Structure formats: C-alpha cells, structure tokens
Amino acid sequence: MHFSSRVERLGGKGSTAWGIHFRGVEAQRRGEDVILLSVGDPDFDSAPNINAALKASLDAGDTHYGDIPGHPALRAAIAKYHTRLTGQEVEAGNVVVMAGAQSAMFAAAQVLLGPGDAVIVPSPRYVTYEALIGAAGASIVDVPLYPERGFHLDPADLEKAAAQPHVRGLMLTTPNNPTGAVMTREEVEAVADVAKRRDLWVLTDEVYASLAHERPHISPASLPGMAERAITVCSLSKSHAMTGFRIGWAVGPKDFVEQYCRLVLCMIYSCPPFIQAAAIEAIEGDQSAQKRMKEAYRARGRLVFERLGQSPHLSCHRPEGGMFVMVDVRRTGLSADAFANGLFEEERVTTLVGDAFGPEAGGHLRLSMTYDLPAMEEACNRILRFADRHAKRG
Amino acid sequence: MHFSSRVERLGGKGSTAWGIHFRGVEAQRRGEDVILLSVGDPDFDSAPNINAALKASLDAGDTHYGDIPGHPALRAAIAKYHTRLTGQEVEAGNVVVMAGAQSAMFAAAQVLLGPGDAVIVPSPRYVTYEALIGAAGASIVDVPLYPERGFHLDPADLEKAAAQPHVRGLMLTTPNNPTGAVMTREEVEAVADVAKRRDLWVLTDEVYASLAHERPHISPASLPGMAERAITVCSLSKSHAMTGFRIGWAVGPKDFVEQYCRLVLCMIYSCPPFIQAAAIEAIEGDQSAQKRMKEAYRARGRLVFERLGQSPHLSCHRPEGGMFVMVDVRRTGLSADAFANGLFEEERVTTLVGDAFGPEAGGHLRLSMTYDLPAMEEACNRILRFADRHAKRG
Known part of the structure; x- marks a missing residue:
C-alpha cells in the first residue's frame, strides 16, 4: 500500500522506548511482583462525584x-478554571474542548504549522x-535543557534558536514531562520577550499545571502582551485522574479559536456530551x-x-x-539503557x-510517582540495591 | 497570529451550509414548532443495555x-461485526478503534495522503x-454523480479520473450521505477493477452499512484482491444511535494498521475504555x-x-x-437555496x-429522516404546501 511521506515522520526514539514497560505489564499479568514506574497513568481513580455526573448525563439522554x-457550560467552566491555574482572564469564547491534551496539541500543530515551517521545542x-x-509537515529547532541546569532553559540558547529561519513559534x-522542572518566572519572561520581539506564537502544554509542587506554575499566556499569541493546552487527565476520559482543551485568542474549530470539525467533530458533563463536575464540584x-x-517526589x-x-x-522524577545513573558506569x-x-x-x-x-531514567508511599519506598530500595550491586568501584 | 497554509483548505461550501439549521435550532429553543430535517443525528437514544455496559465499566474503574x-476484546468484536456487515473475513489485528468515523477518516487521510498526492472522490x-x-495536503479529483443516474457512478467517469496524475486512491x-444511494455490485466491481489495475487504495466510509434498505450493501473490501488495498471506516453512531459516544473504527491490511497506529498515538492516543465497553455491548448484545x-x-424513507x-x-x-432523502426542487422554478x-x-x-x-x-434538498412517521408526514405536508404555493405556473 502507498503511504504518505508523512508516515516516515511518525516514529522517533520515543516510540521504541516502551519496550521495558510492555515487558513489565506482561510480567505483572503473569502474577510477578512488578513495580511499573514507566507510565504517567495516575494510580488514583476518578472521584465518585465525577463518575456520578457522567451517569446522570447518560441517564438524561445526553448521547x-x-x-x-x-x-457552552463546559467552555465557561474551563475559562474560569484556566484563570485559576494561570491568572490569565479569558472567556468561554477562548476555549475549545478537545479529546485530551494529546489531540489538542496535534490539532494546534495542524493549525499553526505547515510544510517549511519550524518550531522551537x-x-x-x-x-x-x-x-x-512531523504530521503537520514542520521541522523542529532544538533548545537544549541540560541536567546541569536542572533542565532549565538558558535564554541565550533560546535566542539562538529563535534566529533560525522559518521559526513560527x-x-x-x-x-x-519528563524532567519535572517548572519554568521559572525568568524563563517564561525570556520566552515572552523573544516571542513578542520576533512575532512568534507560544503553544504550552500545561497538563501538570495543578501539580506544581516546589515552584509556582507560570503560564506564558499570563504575561503582558502574550494573550494574542499564546495557546495553552491542558486536560483533566493528571489533575483529576481522568486519563481514560480523554478530555482536554486549548485556550487561545479568538482568531486561533476560529481556525482551530474548523480543524476540530473535520478531525474529531466533537467530544461526548456525557464526558463533558463529567468534566464540568470535575472542575466545579x-x-x-x-x-x-x-x-x-x-510527598512521593520528596x-x-x-x-x-x-x-x-x-x-x-x-x-x-x-508526577515524574529524573534520576541520573551516570556515576554507576552503566548506560541508562543497561x-x-x-x-x-x-x-x-x-x-x-x-x-x-x-x-x-x-544517562537518566524517568520514574513515575504512581504508587503509594510504601510501594514507592520499596521501588527506591530495589533501585538502590541494583545501583549498589552494579556500580563500578571508583 | 501566523497560521499554517493548511487553514485555507479547511473551509469549503459545506461549512456555511448549516445556517438554516442553526436558525432552526434557535427558533425551536424559542418554543416554535420547527421540524429539523437538516442533521443526521438519530432521534433514537442509545439502548439501555449499552448505557448499562458503560456504567458497569465506569464502576469497575476502567477510567x-x-x-x-x-x-483487544472490542477489536475482536468489531472484526466479527465487520464480517457480518461486509462478508470480508478479518481479525482483531486488522482493526483500529477510533473516536468516531470522522476521526477515522481524518487519520486515514493523514496516513495515505500527503502534499502532491491526489485522491478520487x-x-x-x-x-x-x-x-x-486539505489538512493532509492533498487534492481531490472529482467524479460526478448525476441525479439523472440516481447519483450512481458512471464507470467511464471513474476511468477518466483514475488517469489523472498523482492519484493514489x-x-x-x-x-x-447525502444522496441515499447504495453502490451497486457493478459500481463496486468497477472501483475494484480500476484500483487493482492502477494500484490504488480504496478508503470507504460505510457508517450507514447496516441501513442499506432497498439494495444490499457491498463493501469494496469484500471483492477478490481488495483486502490488501481496502480500508473500511465504520461507526456505531447511526446504526446504534450512538453519535455522542464518538466511537468508530478503521479496518485495513496489517501494514496500514501499523502506520495508522503510529498516527493515532500522536493524534488522540486512545479512546475511553468505558466507551469501548459500551461499544462491545452494542455489537454483541x-x-x-x-x-x-x-x-x-x-419506513420513513418510503x-x-x-x-x-x-x-x-x-x-x-x-x-x-x-437516513437521508434527496428532493429535486428544480421544477418549482426556485433555487434550492430560495x-x-x-x-x-x-x-x-x-x-x-x-x-x-x-x-x-x-437544485436538491437533503432531508434527514430523524422524526417519527407522523412528524415526517407533517413535514411532507408542509413541504408540499410550500411547493404548491411557490411553484411557477407552467
């Protein structure tokens, strides 16, 4: 079968990274005592009031x-919630509901990026x-985040990247995710500065916004002069343990919303009304x-x-x-893979x-904090034991 | 904000066609006696056993x-259902579950079509x-379906279209939808013949397959030599009145499934497990x-x-x-719009x-058959009255 040139760009290192995870799941199904720190699926279930709202909507025939x-009610609820999370004042007309943050990011890329365009990531x-x-046909300009800086941005690297040709945003x-870093005010200001100076849009995935533990969450959209060029993607997957509900959104300026909806219509059409009812309860209940x-x-992170x-x-x-911790294993002498x-x-x-x-x-491993404290402690013991056993003697 | 060149291709006549529908919905909300024959949303609700399966899955923590x-269980159920609908033998590995037929078609276009490619529609x-x-970056080669032929395909037109450059499928x-025509065996054979001769894929939207009333449904995938080049998209929206569940699928050869899943991962990630449980009940219950x-x-159509x-x-x-009827209003002397x-x-x-x-x-209007017989009868009376009042005297 003849495929589009696009399919060559759908792979990448990421797609092969899950090998150990899948082996782990299989071992667990065989009854082995496996601790899976390889995925970001909360160990919590969605709260009963959220499930009840879904059922009530279903019973009311919202199918x-x-x-x-x-x-409209969910868009209004999200607008208020967005303001609570970011400080940016928006209204329902700035919000588009999507089938999870993944689909919201995909759709944003389709609307913002085409062949020949480049985006800084x-x-x-x-x-x-x-x-x-890749699906949108665009290319990436890298900005490195080094472990030595705690995976925080060096504004000089950002400046260099923004000077590359064809950069749109x-x-x-x-x-x-994966680094566990929360952008500092200085970093976000550097982003806003370069975006305004060079007329770039800024698309930010903030699905962990409500889980900013050790530093306040700052959304690029909240800075002066950014409302007209910032798109914020978020979801209830992590904050409310609703990964399986596939409900998220994009918040952006009205001209973005207009184009975005035209894509949403032909991409997914709409989201289930009873899931939207559950989302309203999640946000307002x-x-x-x-x-x-x-x-x-x-507590688990600490x-x-x-x-x-x-x-x-x-x-x-x-x-x-x-919900992730990055662990540097380089001093053991082993590769991260080994x-x-x-x-x-x-x-x-x-x-x-x-x-x-x-x-x-x-040389790093990403650990998910998706078990209770005793199990996380047990996982740490196993990791420490393995490191002790295999670390090269200095 | 700078948008991708893609957005210019997201509009089209279709997007402005809904004006009357939206005015109708508003009038209905004001309490006026409106009959909405403008959309294909079934007037039936999803069956109680389907809703119950969703709730049971939710209660079991499938969130x-x-x-x-x-x-895997839904893929296996769909494989059997597909065989029931089309006669084509497939297995679970040929099936990918999607968030409705719309998203399944969108994803298929992304995987099969890129800039420079053309597709016959x-x-x-x-x-x-x-x-x-347009989002996939491809262009359309038209094949006209004329009302004089009951909107059925002329194989000669198909042959002409297939000879155009860059045609991939x-x-x-x-x-x-909209014509209400069911392709005849001769038409499907002509499609299969040209597809095999010119090495084209065939992507068929068969969401109304279970509603073939006056002629048996024939899927291109079921014809000899077509399994390797045919992709069938279907859903439960129309057959089981589950439009709001957003659940559909694509069935295709394994090499297609492999590429398709790579796109699905970055486009929507996956579908809600409790909706998938409802889908299993819809198919097997x-x-x-x-x-x-x-x-x-x-009965309404008749x-x-x-x-x-x-x-x-x-x-x-x-x-x-x-669930649609096409009505030719040209003899009234009025345009369809008027x-x-x-x-x-x-x-x-x-x-x-x-x-x-x-x-x-x-010169035609599309009527949805989404009211019970008395209401459809009343709609017909109104249409006849209007036609009588305004038809030019011959």
Whole structure:
C-alpha cells in the first residue's frame, strides 16, 4: 500500500522506548511482583462525584452530537478554571474542548504549522511531539535543557534558536514531562520577550499545571502582551485522574479559536456530551480528591528525591512539579539503557530511559510517582540495591 | 497570529451550509414548532443495555488509558461485526478503534495522503471530506454523480479520473450521505477493477452499512484482491444511535494498521475504555433496538418518497440506504437555496441545500429522516404546501 511521506515522520526514539514497560505489564499479568514506574497513568481513580455526573448525563439522554467547540457550560467552566491555574482572564469564547491534551496539541500543530515551517521545542521533550509536528509537515529547532541546569532553559540558547529561519513559534511544557522542572518566572519572561520581539506564537502544554509542587506554575499566556499569541493546552487527565476520559482543551485568542474549530470539525467533530458533563463536575464540584492527589504526588517526589539521594551512585533531580522524577545513573558506569534493563530483569521495576526524550536526558531514567508511599519506598530500595550491586568501584 | 497554509483548505461550501439549521435550532429553543430535517443525528437514544455496559465499566474503574489500537476484546468484536456487515473475513489485528468515523477518516487521510498526492472522490460528497483531505495536503479529483443516474457512478467517469496524475486512491461512501444511494455490485466491481489495475487504495466510509434498505450493501473490501488495498471506516453512531459516544473504527491490511497506529498515538492516543465497553455491548448484545431503528428509517424513507412524489413540482430520489432523502426542487422554478430559506421562514422545516455537497446536487434538498412517521408526514405536508404555493405556473 502507498503511504504518505508523512508516515516516515511518525516514529522517533520515543516510540521504541516502551519496550521495558510492555515487558513489565506482561510480567505483572503473569502474577510477578512488578513495580511499573514507566507510565504517567495516575494510580488514583476518578472521584465518585465525577463518575456520578457522567451517569446522570447518560441517564438524561445526553448521547447525541455535541457542539464542535464544546458545550457552552463546559467552555465557561474551563475559562474560569484556566484563570485559576494561570491568572490569565479569558472567556468561554477562548476555549475549545478537545479529546485530551494529546489531540489538542496535534490539532494546534495542524493549525499553526505547515510544510517549511519550524518550531522551537526544548529537548528533552514529551515523546509524541516529534510525531505530531512531523504530521503537520514542520521541522523542529532544538533548545537544549541540560541536567546541569536542572533542565532549565538558558535564554541565550533560546535566542539562538529563535534566529533560525522559518521559526513560527515555540512549543513548551511546564511543569515538564519528563524532567519535572517548572519554568521559572525568568524563563517564561525570556520566552515572552523573544516571542513578542520576533512575532512568534507560544503553544504550552500545561497538563501538570495543578501539580506544581516546589515552584509556582507560570503560564506564558499570563504575561503582558502574550494573550494574542499564546495557546495553552491542558486536560483533566493528571489533575483529576481522568486519563481514560480523554478530555482536554486549548485556550487561545479568538482568531486561533476560529481556525482551530474548523480543524476540530473535520478531525474529531466533537467530544461526548456525557464526558463533558463529567468534566464540568470535575472542575466545579468537590476538589478534595484532587487536593489529596496533589499532596500525594508531592510527598512521593520528596520521598524518592531523599531516598535515592542517599546513594553515592545516583543523583536525583528534585521534582518541582508533575508526577515524574529524573534520576541520573551516570556515576554507576552503566548506560541508562543497561540500568533500566537490568533493573527490570533483577528487581522488577520498570522505568523509562531518558534518551527517549532527547540526548540531554541521556544517562537518566524517568520514574513515575504512581504508587503509594510504601510501594514507592520499596521501588527506591530495589533501585538502590541494583545501583549498589552494579556500580563500578571508583 | 501566523497560521499554517493548511487553514485555507479547511473551509469549503459545506461549512456555511448549516445556517438554516442553526436558525432552526434557535427558533425551536424559542418554543416554535420547527421540524429539523437538516442533521443526521438519530432521534433514537442509545439502548439501555449499552448505557448499562458503560456504567458497569465506569464502576469497575476502567477510567485509565486504553490501548492505542483499542481494547483487544472490542477489536475482536468489531472484526466479527465487520464480517457480518461486509462478508470480508478479518481479525482483531486488522482493526483500529477510533473516536468516531470522522476521526477515522481524518487519520486515514493523514496516513495515505500527503502534499502532491491526489485522491478520487465522487461528488456530491459528505461535507467534511474536502477539509480533511486539505489538512493532509492533498487534492481531490472529482467524479460526478448525476441525479439523472440516481447519483450512481458512471464507470467511464471513474476511468477518466483514475488517469489523472498523482492519484493514489479513492474515497467513497456507501450507503451515501447525502444522496441515499447504495453502490451497486457493478459500481463496486468497477472501483475494484480500476484500483487493482492502477494500484490504488480504496478508503470507504460505510457508517450507514447496516441501513442499506432497498439494495444490499457491498463493501469494496469484500471483492477478490481488495483486502490488501481496502480500508473500511465504520461507526456505531447511526446504526446504534450512538453519535455522542464518538466511537468508530478503521479496518485495513496489517501494514496500514501499523502506520495508522503510529498516527493515532500522536493524534488522540486512545479512546475511553468505558466507551469501548459500551461499544462491545452494542455489537454483541441485544440487537432488537438496532433492528427497530433500521425498520423505522426504511419506513420513513418510503413515506417521504411516496408523499413528495405526489407533487407535480418535486421529484424525490428513492432512498436506497442511510437516513437521508434527496428532493429535486428544480421544477418549482426556485433555487434550492430560495426553497430551503422560504420553507424555513414560512413552514418552519429546516433542510440542507444540496449544493453544499457538490454542484451535481444543485437544485436538491437533503432531508434527514430523524422524526417519527407522523412528524415526517407533517413535514411532507408542509413541504408540499410550500411547493404548491411557490411553484411557477407552467
């Protein structure tokens, strides 16, 4: 069968990174004692009030086509929630509901990027970005985020990247997956400065915005002069443990919303009305479950940081936000790949090799904080044991 | 904001066709007695056993990320259902679950078509095709379907189109929206013949397959030598009144499935597990509601065809399948646009102007059969009254 030239650009390192994870899942299904720290799926379930809202909507017969940009009530709820998360004042007309942040990012790339265009994306970055930019026909200009800077941006590197030809905008993630870094005010100001100076748009994936633990979340959209050029993508997947609901959104200026809806119509048409009802309850209903989850991720991050930090062979980046910790295994003398494979074989802990996210994360493993504290402690013990056993003697 | 060149190709006549519909919805909300024959959203609700399956899945905690190609049990169920609908033997590995047929078509175009490629699409055609082909960067080679042939394909026109440069494949719809035609065996054989001779793929939208009333549904995929080049898109939206569930699929050869899944991962990631559970129940559970709906559409189609056929000013195409009837208003001396606007203003019936689907449907209105028989009868009375009042005297 003849495929489009696009398919050559849908792969990338990211897509092969999940080998250990899939082996782990299989071993777990065989009944083995595996701790899966390889995916970002919350161990929490969606709160009962959210599920109840979905059922009530279903019972009310909300099973027909929804509005293309989303239900007006959900758009209004998201607008308020966006203001709570970012400080930026927006209204329902700035919001388009999408089938999760992944689809919102894909659609944004389609609308903003075409063949010949380039977009600045810091590296390491989330594994699907290359594919969705490739699908849009555009190319990436890298900005390296080095572990020595805690994976924070060097404004000089950003400036250099922005001077490249055909650059139309920036695609950012804060709090970051995989690095766990939360962009500082200085970084976001540097982004806003270059974007305004060079007339670039800024598309930011902020799905971990509500999980900024050690540093306040700052959205590029909230800075002066940015509303007209900033698009913010978010979802309820991580904040409200709703990964399986596939509900997210994009917030942007009205001219963006207009073009975006034309794409949404032909890309997915609309989102299930009963899921939108659940999303309204998630945003406007009781937030206690959400607060408990946020505290849990914070406590787990601190535990892992402290426990792994005790090893002479490992160093851990303090997770500033999100649900991941990056662990530097370079002092063990093992490659991240060898460490991750050995750790799975000998200790039945699955992790994701940092290289999947970009060369700057080479020698690192990404750990998901998706188990309760005793299990996270057990995972740390296994990792420490493996590191002790295999670290080369200095 | 700078948009990609793609956005210029997301519009088209289709997107402006809904004006009367939106005015009709507003009038209905004001309490006016409007009959909306402008959209294809079933007046039936999803059956209770389907909703119950969704709730049970939700209660079981199936609220986390699903598998990218879909749940294995749903893929297996769809494979069997596909065989039931088309006669083509496939297995779960040939199936990818998608968020509705719209997203399945969009994703297929992305994988099969790139800049410089062309695809044959008969006209009139469903309104979103131009946009999704445009998003993929490809162009359309028209094949006209004339009302004089009951909107059936002339193989000579197909042959001419296939000889155009850069043609990679065909995009078809059977049973057809808007025309209500079901492709005959001769037409499908002509398609298969040209596809095999010229090494083209055939992508067919078969969402009305289970609603083939007056002629058996024949899928291009079922013909000899077509399995390796045929992709069949279908959904539960129309057959099971599940438009709001956004659940559909693509069935194709394994090499297609492999590329398709790479796109699905970065485009939507996966579909909600509890909706997939509902889909399994829809396919494998009690089919009595589905059968009742099918009979209802058939009866409505016959009623409209007979009633409007009594007018000296109108001619009606006998609906062979699906949920639409095409009415030729040319003998009234009014344009389709003037007829549709007048009909709404004076009689409060909304319809869709045929021109939105292609010039061959000019002078026609598309009527949805989405009301019960008494209401459809009342709609016919209003249409007949309007036609009588405004038809020019011969």
